[in-house]
Amino acid sequence: MPTALITGITGQDGSYLAELLLEKGYRVVGLVRRSSSGTPERLRHLLGRIELAPGDLLDLPSLITTLEATRPDEVYNLAAQSFVPASWQQPLLTQDVTAMGVTRLLEAIRLVNRKIRFFQASSSEMFGDARQTPQNESTPFCPRHPYGISKLFAHWMTLNYRHKYDIFAVSGISYNHESPRRGTEFVSRKITRTAAKIKLGLASELRLGSLDSRRDWGFAGDFVRGMWLMLNRSQAEDFVLATGVLHSVQDVVEAAFSRVGLEWREYVRQDEQFSRAPEVNELRGDATRARERLAWEPRVDFKSMIEMMVDADLEDLARPQILKIS
Numbered sequence: 001m002p003t004a005l006i007t008g009i010t011g012q013d014g015s016y017l018a019e020l021l022l023e024k025g026y027r028v029v030g031l032v033r034r035s036s037s038g039t040p041e042r043l044r045h046l047l048g049r050i051e052l053a054p055g056d057l058l059d060l061p062s063l064i065t066t067l068e069a070t071r072p073d074e075v076y077n078l079a080a081q082s083f084v085p086a087s088w089q090q091p092l093l094t095q096d097v098t099a100m101g102v103t104r105l106l107e108a109i110r111l112v113n114r115k116i117r118f119f120q121a122s123s124s125e126m127f128g129d130a131r132q133t134p135q136n137e138s139t140p141f142c143p144r145h146p147y148g149i150s151k152l153f154a155h156w157m158t159l160n161y162r163h164k165y166d167i168f169a170v171s172g173i174s175y176n177h178e179s180p181r182r183g184t185e186f187v188s189r190k191i192t193r194t195a196a197k198i199k200l201g202l203a204s205e206l207r208l209g210s211l212d213s214r215r216d217w218g219f220a221g222d223f224v225r226g227m228w229l230m231l232n233r234s235q236a237e238d239f240v241l242a243t244g245v246l247h248s249v250q251d252v253v254e255a256a257f258s259r260v261g262l263e264w265r266e267y268v269r270q271d272e273q274f275s276r277a278p279e280v281n282e283l284r285g286d287a288t289r290a291r292e293r294l295a296w297e298p299r300v301d302f303k304s305m306i307e308m309m310v311d312a313d314l315e316d317l318a319r320p321q322i323l324k325i326s
């Protein structure tokens with residue numbers, strides 16, 4: 001039974017990856033800070049099937065101790081301060097966790113066991129002000145905010161540890177991916193959650209920034225499958241994971257409100273305070289390499305994904321105990 005250690009297991013991707021690995025017969029261990037209390041909602045259905053081990057990306061000795069105690073065959077680093085607006089508000093924390101945290105984890109692997117296979121969750125935000133569309137593994141990087149810069153630092157450190165120490169270390173450059181487990185601070189979930197609230201009479205309007213912003217949106221469950229495929233091949237190589245199709249924020253709105261049978265124009269208000277600046281160029285990924293070398297491609301289309309999210313929000317909000325506090 002192979003052992004996988006997942007940082008960021010309490011997040012959207014971490015919970016989907018844990019499910020996938022359990023289905024494949026892995027022993028799954030999640031890295032959690034000692035200060036964490038209780039069981040996160042995303043992991044409740046996995047209680048008794050996964051293990052949680054203390055450790056902190058800000059503390060190298062704790063990472064070394066965890067690797068020695070759990071003896072993983074694979075490490076998936078999904079932990080990060082990943083909300084772009086927050087990276088402007090907390091640039092130093094973003095750098096320490098998202099950039100230096102990866103260096104500490106790679107250093108721990110170097111010191112404990114260089115045979116551990118390592119996956120780094122890189123981001124399309126590293127392309128930022130991209131000079132070409134779509135972007136692939138050869139496209140020059142040009143990040144536009146502290147989050148993208150931190151991710152790029154981690155990406156390059158992963159590549160250099162691979163070359164310098166012969167560690168099987170790879171990066172998956174993932175484009176936007178969503179699910180019912182997406183945090184409500186992200187625009188996709190804000191839209192589906194509010195559409196569900198309006199349908200149930202718990203809200204009266206949805207305020208958004210630009211409706212024209214376009215992104216390459218896919219389903220998180222598809223993306224974690226790509227992560228696993230990257231670590232389970234003979235050659236260490238970086239890959240872009242993307243759908244290759246752009247959708248606007250308005251497309252998300254239309255799909256979400258259509259699902260609940262409402263005319264979105266009656267409820268959506270544009271508000272400049274929610275506009276994101278500086279805005280990056282259109283980020284659309286070219287996942288040709290992943291299709292050809294990993295046999296990977298998205299299975300859940302955009303409309304189905306948004307409808308899945310709305311349905312989950314409706315079910316969640318309709319529970320009596322939720323209605324009392326929402």
